[in-house]
Amino acid sequence: MARALITGVTGQDGRYLARLLHGKGYEVFGLVRGQNNPKIDILHRELPFVTVLNGDLLDLSSLLRAFAASDPDEVYNLGAISYVAYSWENAMLTTDVTAKGVLNMLEALRLHSNGDVGRIRFYQASSSEMYGKVQEVPQSESTLLWPRSPYGVAKVFGHYMTINYRESYGMHASSGILFNHESPLRGPEFVTRKISSAVARIAADLQTTLTLGNLDAQRDWGFAGDYVDAMWRMLQQDEPDDYVISTDETHSVREYLDLAFARVGIDDWSPYVEQDPQFMRPAEVDLLIGDSTKARERLGWKPTISFEQLVHMMVDSDVARVNGTAVEH
Structure with missing residues (x-):
């Protein structure tokens, strides 16, 4: 063993x-x-x-x-x-x-x-x-x-x-x-989980607003x-x-918000989202996108979960958590 x-x-x-x-x-x-x-x-x-x-x-x-x-x-x-x-x-x-x-x-x-x-x-x-x-x-x-x-x-x-x-x-x-x-196990301080948790609470009328920093930052999320x-x-x-x-794709925080709020039936998230300078980085990393060719060719690895599937997974998990029906991920 x-x-x-x-x-x-x-x-x-x-x-x-x-x-x-x-x-x-x-x-x-x-x-x-x-x-x-x-x-x-x-x-x-x-x-x-x-x-x-x-x-x-x-x-x-x-x-x-x-x-x-x-x-x-x-x-x-x-x-x-x-x-x-x-x-x-x-x-x-x-x-x-x-x-x-x-x-x-x-x-x-x-x-x-x-x-x-x-x-x-x-x-x-x-x-x-x-x-x-x-x-x-x-x-x-x-x-x-x-x-x-x-x-x-x-x-x-x-x-x-x-x-x-x-x-x-x-x-x-x-x-x-x-x-x-990211995943449903991500800590609540990270932006993806911060969003999914807030969306679940907003959908359940337990929260009214979500405060974020740079909405235009782009990341390669898997x-x-x-x-x-x-x-x-x-x-x-x-x-x-x-x-x-990496997934070799890039998406903005705004795209994440689009998918997360749409998952709970909210098409326009602007009334719920506020920006605060305190959540802005002193030195921002604006665009991260990977080239995982080497890993795909030598390791035989590739991602199996798409960006949309990932967002839905995280929102669904937090909705279940808010409703008291959480399952292990």
């Missing part, structure tokens, strides 16, 4: 990935920070097959203990402070966790492997936010990185550190440059369940590499 260690296991991607690996027969271990972490209840309730290990990306000794306890064949480093807006408010903490945490994981793997670093395969969760002020459209693995947020800068550090350990020590270390991926499949495929390759994972 293969063994996998997942950091960030309580997040959206971690939960989808844990289910995927469990379905493939893996023994799954999840790293959780703090004994009294309230998110542990999520694992016990939704993912009872996950063995919970206590650890902190900022504490190398705790990571070494987690490696010793799990002795993994594969490691998926998804743990990070991942909310971009928060990274401006807490740039130093974001840097410590999202950047230095990657270095700690790589070093823990190197030390645990006792010189045989190739036997453990490592996945690093890189991000399309690394492209920032995009230098070409669409963005591929070779596009110059120009991050526009502390989060993006931290992800660039982790991305290049992963490449450095791969080239310096011969690690089987791959990075997935994932474009925006389904998180598809994207964790790409993570797994990367670690099944004979040689490690970096891959862009």
Whole structure:
């Protein structure tokens, strides 16, 4: 039985990935920070097959203990402070966790492997936010990185550190440059879930308005369940590499609003949506669209859920949640 260690296991991607690996027969271990972490209840309730290990990306000794306890064949480093807006408010903490945490994981793997670093395969969760002020459209693995947020800068550090350990020590270390991926498990602070939740509440007369920032920002949005499949495929390759994972389509926040409100029978959303400068980024990333040709050709991967299906899935889930009929996703 293969063994996998997942950091960030309580997040959206971690939960989808844990289910995927469990379905493939893996023994799954999840790293959780703090004994009294309230998110542990999520694992016990939704993912009872996950063995919970206590650890902190900022504490190398705790990571070494987690490696010793799990002795993994594969490691998926998804743990990070991942909310971009928060990274401006807490740039130093974001840097410590999202950047230095990657270095700690790589070093823990190197030390645990006792010189045989190739036997453990490592996945690093890189991000399309690394492209920032995009230098070409669409963005591929070779596009110059120009991050526009502390989060993006931290992800660039982790991305290049992963490449450095791969080239310096011969690690089987791959990075997935994932474009925006959403699901009903997305946190309520992210714009897609913020919209779907508000739409459900507005339809139920529990809320009257929705306040957003830049409605013209464009993103390449896909389904998180598809994207964790790409993570797994990367670690099944004979040689490690970096891959862009995206739908290769771009949509604006306005398009998301159109589909979300229409799903509950509201054709004109303008009376319900307000804009507030406090939700504008200090340095906006206006257009992100990926070129996933390499992943499609080498990994045999492609998205299975369309943008419209994704929006409907999220709205339907929040409508069910508001009505007390929520189901697991």
